[in-house]
Amino acid sequence: MKIALVALVAILSVPSPAQETASPRPLALGGLDPVALCEGVEVEGREDWTAQDRRHSYRFANRANMARFRAEPDRFGIQWGGACGRMGP
Secondary structure, three states: OHHHHHHHHHHHOOOOHHHHOOOOOOEHHHHEOHHHHHOOOOOEOEEEEEEEEOOEEEEEOOHHHHHHHHHOHHHHOOOHHHOEOOOEO
């Protein structure tokens, strides 16, 4: 009985494939395209054009904006780790 219980605990503690994947990163800017925002335009990004950078996921209105972001993520991404430039973290 004790061996069966140990075996059961061992089996249940093995992570499933869903648990092994990294947790999704929070969606930055409410899903707005960061490249378009830097140009002064609010455009919803599409779910199929998504990129990850540091702690966030970003969506883009088109493939060209996603390519620009990937080339310069420090320019278009969340600055200062998401802390306020005036108030700090």
